[in-house]
Amino acid sequence: MKEKVKSLLLFFLVLTSMYLTYTLWISFPQNELFSNKKSTNIKVDIFRIIRPEYTFVGLQDKVYLISDDNLSSSLWKKTTDFINSNKEEKINVVDKNSWEDAQKGTFIRFLMGKSVNGEFLREVFSNKEGWFKKINSDIYVKEIIINIGKSQIFVKDAVNEKFYIINYQSLESLKSFIENLNKNDITVCESVYQESNTYFTKNVYIPSLTFSIKKIYNKEINFESDTHFLEKFFTNISVVRKITENNGCTVYTDGLKSLRLYQNGYIEFYDTVSEASPTDKIFALRKSVIFLEEIGIKVDNIYLWDVKEEKGQYTFYFNYIFDYPLRILQKEMLDFPIEVNISNGNIKYARVLYLDLMSNGSYLISHGKLKQSLVMGLKHINWQQPLSDLKIGYVYYEGQFIPVWIGEGKNRVFFINIFNGKLIYNGV
Numbered sequence: 001m002k003e004k005v006k007s008l009l010l011f012f013l014v015l016t017s018m019y020l021t022y023t024l025w026i027s028f029p030q031n032e033l034f035s036n037k038k039s040t041n042i043k044v045d046i047f048r049i050i051r052p053e054y055t056f057v058g059l060q061d062k063v064y065l066i067s068d069d070n071l072s073s074s075l076w077k078k079t080t081d082f083i084n085s086n087k088e089e090k091i092n093v094v095d096k097n098s099w100e101d102a103q104k105g106t107f108i109r110f111l112m113g114k115s116v117n118g119e120f121l122r123e124v125f126s127n128k129e130g131w132f133k134k135i136n137s138d139i140y141v142k143e144i145i146i147n148i149g150k151s152q153i154f155v156k157d158a159v160n161e162k163f164y165i166i167n168y169q170s171l172e173s174l175k176s177f178i179e180n181l182n183k184n185d186i187t188v189c190e191s192v193y194q195e196s197n198t199y200f201t202k203n204v205y206i207p208s209l210t211f212s213i214k215k216i217y218n219k220e221i222n223f224e225s226d227t228h229f230l231e232k233f234f235t236n237i238s239v240v241r242k243i244t245e246n247n248g249c250t251v252y253t254d255g256l257k258s259l260r261l262y263q264n265g266y267i268e269f270y271d272t273v274s275e276a277s278p279t280d281k282i283f284a285l286r287k288s289v290i291f292l293e294e295i296g297i298k299v300d301n302i303y304l305w306d307v308k309e310e311k312g313q314y315t316f317y318f319n320y321i322f323d324y325p326l327r328i329l330q331k332e333m334l335d336f337p338i339e340v341n342i343s344n345g346n347i348k349y350a351r352v353l354y355l356d357l358m359s360n361g362s363y364l365i366s367h368g369k370l371k372q373s374l375v376m377g378l379k380h381i382n383w384q385q386p387l388s389d390l391k392i393g394y395v396y397y398e399g400q401f402i403p404v405w406i407g408e409g410k411n412r413v414f415f416i417n418i419f420n421g422k423l424i425y426n427g428v
Contacts, residue, residue, distance in 0.1 A: 046123040046282075049289060049304045049318070051076050052110035052144075053325045054391050056205065057178050057186065059106055063205050064186040065392075067212070069323045071185045075108060078177050079146060083125050083153070089167045099145075099154055099163045103203045106148040106175060111389070113319065114306045115140035115158045119281055148175045187211060192374075192390070199378055201388040206374065211365045213418075216322050216394065216401045219356040221296075223261050224250065232295045233259050233269055264399075269295075269350040279345035281307070284314040288340040291347050292318070301357065302338060313343045322357045325393035327406060327415065329425055337396075355396075363403060365418065374405055376421025381407075381414055395424060 051073060055066040066072045103109060118139040142158035148171045155164040190208035193200050223229050234240050234254050243251040250261045260268040279287075285304070293299050305319040318338035320326045328337050337353040389408040394401045395415045404424060405416040415424040 046120060046285070047077070047080065048299055049285075049302060050116055050120050050124050051303050053113045053303060053319070053321055054111040056109040056111075056189070057107070057181065058103065058109070059178060061105075063103075063189045063191075064181075065189050065205065065207060066185065067187050067323060068185040069321055071181070075177070076110065078174060079108065079110075079144075080124055082171070082174060086168060088153075089169060091167075092165045094154075094163050094165045096163065098165065099156065100202050102145045102147045102150070102152070102154040102165075104147075105150070106178070108146040108148075108174065108178060110144045111391070112141055112143060113303065113325070115142045116304065117141075117281075117307060120285065120304070120307075123282055146171060146174060148172070148178075199386060200390065201386045204387065204390050206390065207367065207370060207392070209367055211367070211370055211392075212362045213365070213392065213403050214323060214359040215361045215363060216357050216359050218265070218399075218401075219358050220265065221354050221356065223267070229296075230259070233257060265355070266351065266353050269347075269352075271346065271348055273346065279312075279314075279342065281309065281314060283345070284342040285316060287342060287345075287347065288314075288316045291340060291350065292338065292352070295350075295352070296354070297338070297352065298356070301355075305336065313341060313348075315339060315341045320355050320357065322359075322394070325391055325406060326401075327393060327395050327404075327413075328353065329395050329397045329415065357401075363419075365403075370418065373416060373418050373421035377405060377414070377416030377423050380423045381426055392418065397424065 055072040055075060057064050057066065057075075066075065118141065121141060138160075139155075139157040139162070140159040141155055143154075143156040145154040145156075146152075147154065151168045151171050153166040153168070153171075155166070156162075157164070187207045188209055189205035191202070192204050192206055193202045230237055230240060230252060234252070234257060236254065240252050240254045243253070245251060248263050252259045252261075256272050258268075258270045262268075285307075289299055292302070301322070302318045302320055304316065306317040308315045308317075316339070317336040318340070320337055326337075337355065339349075339351045340347065341349040387407050391406040391408075393404060393406045395404045395406075402424070403418040405414075405418060407414045407416070414426045416422070417424055
C-alpha cells in the first residue's frame with residue numbers, strides 16, 4: 001500500500017513539474033525588441049539621430065553660431081526637406097579653395113560630429129532621384145555647406161578627402177528662413193585665423209561678443225527604486241537573480257542575459273542568445289534606436305556619433321547634445337556615453353550612461369575672457385597640424401559639466417576650460 005502511495009505521489013509531482021514548466025514558457029512576454037527574428041517593420045525616423053552637432057550661418061557679411069539646439073534641428077529639417085523635394089542640375093568634385101570660398105556671403109554650415117556614413121545620409125535624403133543616390137555610399141561626411149547666393153551645396157568627405165559641389169537652380173526658399181532667425185538664438189562670431197600663427201586654418205570662428213552658455217546638470221535616476229526598470233531588459237522577472245559585487249556594482253541575470261548597474265550612472269547589458277538573423281546597417285541602426293527608447297533614453301537628446309562594422313557586427317556610438325556638443329572624460333568610457341553592439345541582427349551588448357540633462361541658469365562670459373582662456377590653453381599644446389575644427393561645448397568630468405573649448409585635429413582632441421584656460425585633456 002505504501003509503495004502505491006509513493007508511486008502516486010511521484011506521478012503527481014512529475015505532472016506538477018511539467019505543468020509549471022509549461023506555464024513558465026507560455027508566460028514569457030513576446031518582446032519584439034529582443035526577438036531573434038528579423039522584423040521587416042522596424043520603423044525609426046533616422047532624421048532624429050542623424051543631425052549636426054554644430055551649426056553656423058552667414059548673413060550680411062557676418063557669421064553667426066546657432067546657440068539653440070531646437071533651432072539647429074529646424075534648420076537641418078528645412079535643408080533636408082529642400083533636398084528631398086528638389087533635383088540638382090549637376091554634381092562636380094572640387095578643390096579645397098572652392099570649399100573655403102563656399103563660406104562667404106549667405107550660407108549655412110553644418111558640422112556633423114565625427115562624420116556620417118553616406119549610407120545613413122541616403123536615408124535622410126530620401127529623394128530617389130537626388131544627388132545623394134549618385135555618390136558612393138562609402139563616403140563619410142564631416143561638413144555640409146549650403147551657399148544660398150551661389151545656389152550650391154558643398155559636401156566634405158572626411159575619409160576620402162574629397163569635396164563635392166551640387167548645383168541647384170535656386171536656394172532662395174532657405175534664405176528667407178535664416179533671414180528671420182531670432183537674434184536671441186544666434187551668436188555673432190569672428191574668425192581666429194591669422195597668417196602670423198599656425199594654430200588654425202581659415203573659417204574657424206569664435207563668439208565675438210559676451211557669450212551665454214547654460215549651466216547644466218544631470219537629473220539622477222535611481223534604477224533600483226524603479227520597479228519596472230528590469231522589465232525593460234528581461235522577459236521574465238521571476239527567474240532573475242540579483243548579485244551585489246564587492247566594488248558596489250549590482251548585477252541582475254536570468255542565465256541568458258545580464259545587466260550590470262554601476263554607481264556612476266552607467267549600465268552594461270549582455271545577451272548571449274545567438275540565433276543568427278541576417279541584417280544590414282540601416283536595420284541595425286534602427287534596432288539600436290528602438291532599444292535605447294525601450295530602456296528609457298530620450299532619443300531626441302542624442303545623435304549618432306560613429307559606427308564600426310566588422311564581420312556582420314555593427315557597433316553604434318551615440319552622443320548627447322544640449323545646445324552645444326558634449327564630450328565624456330571618464331576612465332569607464334572616453335568620449336562615448338552610449339554604445340550599442342548588433343551581431344547577426346540581435347542586440348548583443350550595450351553600455352549606456354543615463355543622462356537626463358536639465359538647466360538651472362546661464363554663465364555669461366565676456367569676449368575678452370573667452371579669448372583669453374583659449375590663448376592660455378593653446379600655449380600648452382604642441383601640434384604640427386593647424387586646427388580646422390574648434391567648438392564650444394561641455395566636458396562631463398567627475399560628475400560635473402564643464403564648459404570648454406573643444407579642439408579637434410587629425411586623430412587628436414583637446415579640451416580647454418573656458419573660464420580659466422586650463423588644459424583638461426590633450427590626447428587622442
